[in-house]
Amino acid sequence: MTSPLRHPLVTKPDHDVVVIGTGFSGIGMGIALKKAGMDDFVILEKADTVGGTWRDNHYPGCACDVQSHLYSYSFEPNPDWSRMYSPQPEIRAYIERTAKKYGVLPHIRFGVALTGAHFEDDLGLWRLTTAKGETITARAVVSGMGALSIPAYPNIEGRESFKGKTFHSQDWDHDYDLAGKTVAVIGTGASAIQFVPQIAKTAARVELFQRTAPWVMPKPDRAIGTLERAANRYIPGFQRSFRELIYWYLEARVLGFVIRPSLMSKLEGMARRYIAKHIKDPELRAKVTPDYTIGCKRILLSNDYYQALARPNVDVITTGIARITEKGVVTTDGVEHAVDAIIYGTGFKATDMLSGFSITGVGGADLNARWKEDGAQAYLGTTTTGFPNLYFLMGPNTGLGHSSMVYMIESQIHYVMEALKLMKARGYHHMDVKPEVQADFNRKLAGKLDGTVWNNGGCLSWYRDDKGRNVTLWPDFTFRFGHATAKINAADYVATKTADLAARQKAAPLAAE
Ligand code: NAP
Numbered sequence: 128m129t130s131p132l133r134h135p136l137v138t139k140p141d142h143d144v145v146v147i148g149t150g151f152s153g154i155g156m157g158i159a160l161k162k163a164g165m166d167d168f169v170i171l172e173k174a175d176t177v178g179g180t181w182r183d184n185h186y187p188g189c190a191c192d193v194q195s196h197l198y199s200y201s202f203e204p205n206p207d208w209s210r211m212y213s214p215q216p217e218i219r220a221y222i223e224r225t226a227k228k229y230g231v232l233p234h235i236r237f238g239v240a241l242t243g244a245h246f247e248d249d250l251g252l253w254r255l256t257t258a259k260g261e262t263i264t265a266r267a268v269v270s271g272m273g274a275l276s277i278p279a280y281p282n283i284e285g286r287e288s289f290k291g292k293t294f295h296s297q298d299w300d301h302d303y304d305l306a307g308k309t310v311a312v313i314g315t316g317a318s319a320i321q322f323v324p325q326i327a328k329t330a331a332r333v334e335l336f337q338r339t340a341p342w343v344m345p346k347p348d349r350a351i352g353t354l355e356r357a358a359n360r361y362i363p364g365f366q367r368s369f370r371e372l373i374y375w376y377l378e379a380r381v382l383g384f385v386i387r388p389s390l391m392s393k394l395e396g397m398a399r400r401y402i403a404k405h406i407k408d409p410e411l412r413a414k415v416t417p418d419y420t421i422g423c424k425r426i427l428l429s430n431d432y433y434q435a436l437a438r439p440n441v442d443v444i445t446t447g448i449a450r451i452t453e454k455g456v457v458t459t460d461g462v463e464h465a466v467d468a469i470i471y472g473t474g475f476k477a478t479d480m481l482s483g484f485s486i487t488g489v490g491g492a493d494l495n496a497r498w499k500e501d502g503a504q505a506y507l508g509t510t511t512t513g514f515p516n517l518y519f520l521m522g523p524n525t526g527l528g529h530s531s532m533v534y535m536i537e538s539q540i541h542y543v544m545e546a547l548k549l550m551k552a553r554g555y556h557h558m559d560v561k562p563e564v565q566a567d568f569n570r571k572l573a574g575k576l577d578g579t580v581w582n583n584g585g586c587l588s589w590y591r592d593d594k595g596r597n598v599t600l601w602p603d604f605t606f607r608f609g610h611a612t613a614k615i616n617a618a619d620y621v622a623t624k625t626a627d628l629a630a631r632q633k634a635a636p637l638a639a640e
Pocket residue numbers: 190191192193275281282283296313314315316317318319336337338339425448472473474475587588589
């Protein structure tokens with residue numbers, strides 16, 4: 128009889144934990160594992176440096192729209208932020224520095240793109256496959272792939288026929304000089320409102336194709352001077368108190384988004400006055416004034432967007448796009464807008480977060496298919512029934528319209544560590560969230576989402592999938608998420624003990640091969 132123990136997977140996978148990605152999520156997860164002395168982990172990164180979205184997005188003007196004191200790890204304050212809302216290079220450098228400081232870099236394998244993750248029922252292990260055909264096994268997998276990492280290109284007829292230069296905001300080609308060029312920009316979301324003011328300074332013309340006007344508010348940004356940086360560094364509690372202040376100020380916004388959407392009208396009045404202040408032309412003002420409730424789509428912050436739109440070399444085109452030709456963009460009124468370049472500021476596949484990555488769980492269940500059918504669902508945005516020991520950071524319904532994602536990421540990392548520690552303490556090999564627990568959680572979530580401005584504000588947004596389900600946002604105060612993830616409830620999970628798994632494998636050794 129074949130001994131199951133001769134099969135290397137039975138006794139020991141390649142790694143106890145595989146973490147995917149090196150953005151705030153993956154690096155934060157690596158740091159938590161190291162702090163807990165759980166050193167048997169690897170972080171797989173498809174690129175050759177760390178940074179996640181802050182490595183991939185480097186378009187002109189790229190900066191965070193959440194204050195840096197809060198958009199950073201709670202355990203690693205940076206006294207040297209140069210501005211309240213830091214530019215991308217500083218955030219990227221912060222992630223790189225933090226990864227190095229906490230000794231995570233030796234755990235990273237760069238240039239490893241994963242194509243799939245498959246749960247081997249008999250072995251209770253995950254078998255990951257890479258684009259180069261390698262197989263890596265692990266007991267637990269933590270995805271830090273991010274919700275906004277796969278560029279979305281619009282499905283416009285003739286898109287491939289354009290003969291000029293094209294790129295997506297995430298794949299900015301800095302070698303292409305826009306000076307003196309006529310440039311079409313498609314999209315007016317969070318990315319476009321940051322790069323349009325920059326390119327408008329040098330391009331001969333910017334033809335900005337707007338499908339839906341965003342609500343834009345002033346960004347309370349300012350430089351942080353040397354004195355204040357010194358205070359951050361040397362006065363105990365100074366920076367932490369500031370962080371707390373920002374946290375509670377942003378948290379108060381939940382009142383408008385979720386609890387009393389009628390409060391949004393005050394904000395809307397401010398936003399209308401902001402448009403009036405910077406856009407004098409009534410026709411342009413009408414074009415850029417949204418026709419849905421503020422907050423339904425992400426509220427954008429900018430101190431130079433409206434000013435850029437008012438420039439003589441910028442056209443805001445609201446007529447729909449019919450097709451793209453060799454020369455440029457044809458609108459539904461038949462006008463061809465000839466351009467040298469088309470830049471897609473068309474966002475990411477947020478509701479289709481697994482696209483390009485196949486995940487199969489217990490009994491071969493396909494997570495892509497399930498999420499397409501039922502909408503992306505998880506328990507606490509982190510675990511999914513039928514997919515034991517698979518954890519998502521920034522998973523379904525953990526996104527925010529009002530505060531820092533780093534808070535959510537840290538809460539989830541804490542929860543994953545709770546799970547790993549629980550398994551170790553109780554001799555569990557793997558744990559699978561109970562279907563009824565997940566269903567109950569999502570039922571309550573859907574109830575809360577029903578009343579929000581995101582679902583009722585009269586807009587279409589990437590917050591909702593093609594069936595109108597809001598699978599991206601957390602509809603509550605973030606501290607409630609923090610509380611919910613602070614402790615793991617063992618009763619929420621079906622656990623398989625390592626001893627039981629070994630006994631099962633011993634009884635059916637061939638199945639283990
Ligand atoms: P986005 O907010 O999803 O905006 C995409 C834009 O493209 C929208 O204006 C959309 O119009 C337009 N669009 C899409 N398909 C189109 C089509 N077929 N024809 C015409 N227009 C089309 O994407 P994003 O600006 O890249 O931002 C995505 C998210 O990234 C943000 O919401 C935010 O969470 C994050 N982000 C964060 C920061 C930060 O500072 N933290 C900065 C940038 C981005 P519709 O509105 O009509 O759909």
